[in-house]
Amino acid sequence: MQLITIRDALQQWCRDIDDIDARILLQHVLNVSHAHLIAHAEQALDSKQAQSFRLLAERRTRGEPVAYLIGKREFYSLGFTVTPAVLIPRPETELLVDLALARIPLDLPWKILDLGTGSGAIALAIAKHRPLANIVAVDFSADALAVAKINACQLDVNNARFIEADWFGDFNGERFNLIVSNPPYIADGDPHLTRGDLRFEPHLALAAENEGLDCIRSIIAAAPAHLVVGGALLLEHGYDQAEACRRLLSEAGFERIFSRPDLAGIPRVSGGALEIA
Structure with a gap:
């Protein structure tokens, strides 16, 4: 041969x-x-x-994504296991981690909530860089949480816990200093969902009704009840959703509202904080 x-x-x-x-x-x-x-x-x-x-x-x-074929993807200079049960971490999402880390003190045990954690990329990147913080990572998918737990073990992260729930679930009055999320935000029916890697990624983690804003609207509306006074919310969103996100944040009572572009210059993350008493 x-x-x-x-x-x-x-x-x-x-x-x-x-x-x-x-x-x-x-x-x-x-x-x-x-x-x-x-x-x-x-x-x-x-x-x-x-x-x-x-x-x-x-x-x-x-057409199968390389990340699924080899079972891994780098994010925030960390190696993550990925499977078809989770979204593939993307470079533009690193902006969300940057903005979160800029808010989280190095010397205080802040409580952080990551909604729709998937592979755990956002939560675990924050946990690695803020070892005193307490991270709660939520996902409705048991299969996704299994992957996130594998990543936590591989990255030797001990300051994160994982909860299976639909967004905020039942936290029994628990409040957080910071909530972060990369929720589904592609409009259901968008032709991009039938192209490239998106064809193979979990649909429910990608798409939302009402022009992709359903999940974003739900998170923003419920977030104030789960934040301490002065707490903040940071959300990744689509290229054309920044204005809508800022409006929803304002309607929910957030202040110091902003949007930030990713490295491609596309508005990618919006957020705001509750008024400090």
Whole structure:
């Protein structure tokens, strides 16, 4: 049986997928770095490695996200396990973490609530950078919470707890200094849901009724009852939803309302705080 090299594998089996995707898949199969692929282009793959890579390349050709194929994605310089039960963490969501960390003191045991935690990316990134904070991460999906708990263990996070609930659930009067959320905000029926990686991600974690604002509206309306005086709410939203979010925040009694753009210049996060007595 003729052996196939790294160079041959990338050239022969990856004509229909992005070169970067192909290299990530091969790195995963061989458990090597990008530099290794370049430096050892003539290295031969054994039959098991060759078959594994070919099958992954074929699945990527059919559109399956790379993150699901290799079971991981980096977010906020941390490695997260991901499965089709959770959204794939995206770079633009790092803005939400940045804004949260800017509010959370390093030396105080602030209470943080993450609604719709999915893989736990937001909650665990905050927990790693604010070890004195107490994080509560909520999701209605037991499968998603199972992934989040795996990530908490892998990242050695001990200051986060996970609750299966529909948004605020029943916290028995518990209040938080900060609430963060990356809720479903794509309008149900939006054609983007039938393209690219979104085809494979959990629909209920992506789409919402009424132009994508149903979940955002519910969270904003209920948040004041779960915040301490002076507490704040931060929400990720769609490219065209900043104005609507600011209006809803104002109607709910929030002040110091703002929107911030992501690195692409797209308004991505809006928030506000309750009045300080």
